[in-house]
Amino acid sequence: MISSSRSSTTKHLPRIENPLNSSHLGLRQNHPDNYSSVFEPDGLSTKTCPNYFRWIHNDLQHWKNSGITKNMIERGKLSAELRLVIVNSELFMEKFGKPYQTRDLFTLWGILQLLQFYPGMLPDLDLLLFTGDETMIKKMDYQEPNSTSPPPLFHYCGEEDALDIVFPDWTFWGWPEVNVMPWEQMLSAIKNGSKRIKWEDRVPYAYWKGNPYVSLERKDFWKCNLSNKYDWNVRLYEQNWSRENEEGFKHSKVEDQCTHRYKIYVEGATWSVSEKYILACDSMTLMIKPRYYDFFSRNMVPMQHYWPIRNTSKCKDLKFAVEWGNNHPDKAQAIGKAGSRLIEEFLTMRNIYDYMFHLLNEYAKLLKFKPTIPSKARRVCWETITSSKKLKGPWKEYMEQSMVKSPSDKLPCALLPPYEPQALQAFLDTKEKITRQVEAWQTEYWK
Known part of the structure; x- marks a missing residue:
């Protein structure tokens, strides 16, 4: 060719x-x-x-x-x-x-x-x-x-x-409107940022920061935040880009957000460019079931590169995932590192x-x-x-x-060459089987 x-x-x-x-x-x-x-x-x-x-x-x-x-x-x-x-x-x-x-x-x-x-x-x-x-x-x-x-x-x-x-x-060459550097520089900064706090010393909760108003999915997700009534082991922070732009992006640097053991990926209007930055942080990624995909994500495997979260029971699933990770720190840390390593190897x-x-x-x-x-x-x-x-x-x-x-x-x-149909179906079936197993754990936990 x-x-x-x-x-x-x-x-x-x-x-x-x-x-x-x-x-x-x-x-x-x-x-x-x-x-x-x-x-x-x-x-x-x-x-x-x-x-x-x-x-x-x-x-x-x-x-x-x-x-x-x-x-x-x-x-x-x-x-x-x-x-x-x-x-x-x-x-x-x-x-x-x-x-x-x-x-x-x-x-x-x-x-x-x-x-x-x-x-x-x-x-x-x-x-x-x-x-x-x-x-x-x-x-x-x-x-x-x-x-x-x-x-x-x-x-x-x-x-x-x-x-x-x-x-x-486009973000592989930079996203200046929100102070996100080209990918090589951004990945290097995230890797350095993730070294500041060892995984076991990070905040033992799930972290997300972004604009909650771009989709119904994120508005629903916002209900999982800490309140006087519930603690779903989640800490969510609203990102006001207008204010950040005025203040020189002091509080929105991606490389400063590797502070929690768990990071959450949730889609925005559709797929979100934040996916690769979240996965690169060494924290175990809790991925709320996406509808959309980018060019590399279809080869990611649940419980190897990320923890799957259902759309229909986000808050409960997130709480269980954090508790599971805190009770199995070696396994949770391994998932986080595998997701980060995949990003480094896939996305040169x-x-x-x-x-x-x-x-x-x-x-x-x-x-x-x-x-x-x-x-x-x-x-x-x-x-x-x-x-x-x-x-x-x-x-x-x-x-x-x-x-x-x-x-x-x-x-x-x-x-x-293209995937053989049987091999591709077997791969998809394996992903589905793993996801169903995690969902069974989560359902059993809340009985």
Whole structure:
């Protein structure tokens, strides 16, 4: 697969440091021509991709037989905010809506870094992207015999009832609106923060901090907080982002929130980017049953990486989980560490770029037309991104921090084939069996 995306006359290039450094960032720069040339890595051997890459095949399965036509792309514009086209290793964008904050800017930045990390290796392609929260392409809308084929839409999350194609979210390159650094810097800060207090010395309760008003799920969850009437072993704190912004984010640093033995993950409007930060903290993650998933979470296993909590009995389940953990500290600590280790191993930036690379390559194989630059599209490059009026302060700093300095010296990992249906079902059955066992413990506890 890798060799088929290369020119037959490859050109070995030296590793070039990107000249767009701190002194130039924000100024007009010419896009270096040799960044779009084919890069021949120093070593030809490659490792196998992590298992969660196999979900790429599942996310694209719906178009395996029909392929993807230009008409599908045109029909999908109503559900998208951006149309992204890559032609000859150059990125072009057509904009249909107004994405929230700078999600679009940092996603585009991430794709530019991919083009720099694997220059000349991405095929021409044409895709639609939605940066909002809700899934857009619902299965039920395409189940009738005479239904049109669904448009392919890239999105940060998916769900069982939707066909959205899951793509790494913008926060891997930074979320300056809430003072969340690019992923490598953020993960390093969380790891250092988790070392300040040993697990056994942390507060023996479950912790969560965030905006409780973004969904009915979180409003219901807020009932589990400590009150004069009940103590569910949970300590919840409201995050006022407007006040934090005014006060310089002194009380919202993610790396300062590894203080409790247990941390809670609860979805927001849909899936929440907080998932990876919560799991990275070494505390045992109590995961209120999610409806949505991102690109890596489908390979997580209950009681190995997290403790499952039911939606229908959150408070009782949370209380039992904390008591179980305090009575079995070695096991609880092991679950926390395994979840954290999984995040470190799954979510290296090399893996992020490899996932993007393989997803885009597999997607491009399905196109039934030759991608061309739309008449209303504009080129996106270092110059257009860094000259944005939005790019100042932490926006500029985060882009500098997350910038790929030179092409990869290795090939992308080798993508595994799709899961065999029996193997996939066995994996899902195992997860369900473990979850049911935990639920039985919880039910027995409250009898």
